[in-house]
Amino acid sequence: MPAGMTGIVPDWLLSVVAMATVFTVMFSIGLGVSFGEFRWIWRRPGLMLKALFCVLVAVPTIAIAVAQVLGLPRLAEVAIVLMAVSPGAPVALRKSLRSGGHKAFAPGLQISVAILAVVSMPLSVALLAQYYGNSAAIDPWPLARQVCVAQLVPLGLGMLVRHLAARGAAWLEAKLSPVGTALLLLLALVAVVEMFPLVVLAGTKVGIAIVLVTLGALAVGQLLGGPEPGTRTAVAITASARNPGLALLVASLNNAPPPVYTGIVAYLLVSAFTVIPYVMWRRRTGADLQRD
Numbered sequence: 001m002p003a004g005m006t007g008i009v010p011d012w013l014l015s016v017v018a019m020a021t022v023f024t025v026m027f028s029i030g031l032g033v034s035f036g037e038f039r040w041i042w043r044r045p046g047l048m049l050k051a052l053f054c055v056l057v058a059v060p061t062i063a064i065a066v067a068q069v070l071g072l073p074r075l076a077e078v079a080i081v082l083m084a085v086s087p088g089a090p091v092a093l094r095k096s097l098r099s100g101g102h103k104a105f106a107p108g109l110q111i112s113v114a115i116l117a118v119v120s121m122p123l124s125v126a127l128l129a130q131y132y133g134n135s136a137a138i139d140p141w142p143l144a145r146q147v148c149v150a151q152l153v154p155l156g157l158g159m160l161v162r163h164l165a166a167r168g169a170a171w172l173e174a175k176l177s178p179v180g181t182a183l184l185l186l187l188a189l190v191a192v193v194e195m196f197p198l199v200v201l202a203g204t205k206v207g208i209a210i211v212l213v214t215l216g217a218l219a220v221g222q223l224l225g226g227p228e229p230g231t232r233t234a235v236a237i238t239a240s241a242r243n244p245g246l247a248l249l250v251a252s253l254n255n256a257p258p259p260v261y262t263g264i265v266a267y268l269l270v271s272a273f274t275v276i277p278y279v280m281w282r283r284r285t286g287a288d289l290q291r292d
Helices: 011-031 035-042 045-070 074-084 092-098 105-132 140-164 166-202 204-224 229-240 244-253 258-291
Strands: none
Touching (some): 011 140, 011 166, 035 045, 045 074, 074 204, 092 229, 092 258, 166 204, 204 229, 204 258
16 A cells, blocks of 8 residues: 555555455356356447446546536545546446346446556546646556456456356355455455545545545436446446556556545545445345336
């Protein structure tokens, strides 16, 4: 963890818990996804293009607009916009599927966003450097390494196990899913204890901006997510869930000042709580549709 973000929990322990959580969750999800499900996506390229527009273009645009309207301090604005251009939060796929996200579409969207982040983020950082008048930049290779290790490798391994031994994969998924849930709860508890002081430090106006950006991401995803409830849910959650690992990597490699780290952490926690009502609504809606 970058300097200025240390706290009660040792940095190495927080990193180990985060890595174990993401790997377990992504591998468990992969166990439930078959390669054949991607044929559904290939027959609907227009829907994927609209979804990618929401995640990669609409959300950063919303973030810049909100920051300008509220008149945020420059470093707080940089932090929020940096999170907005960092797509593909690993736990977003699990949240999407558990909220009624389309089982064939949500994994394909997550994989596409993760791969495209390797290209979109360096371009976005370069454009932001021009906009803010600095020399920030990011090498694509560290991004690619983080995306592969945290998301693509465990997800791909899980899908491969399912392809080779479907019955064993189903058994293993049933065993790993509760473990992933427990690790997520542990990570959430550790994050709140460790990072809540930084959220308070960010200030009320920054918190309001994060809420507005997150709500805007949910709204545009719901609006452009296609005709099916499952695809709308998948796009909305994927658009709202930004990747703090990528944002922190960019900040660290560019020697960002402490307020940028504070803003990134504040975005992570405030956005996570902002999404909860939407997730509850989509779960309830999905349950009602199943009963009907």
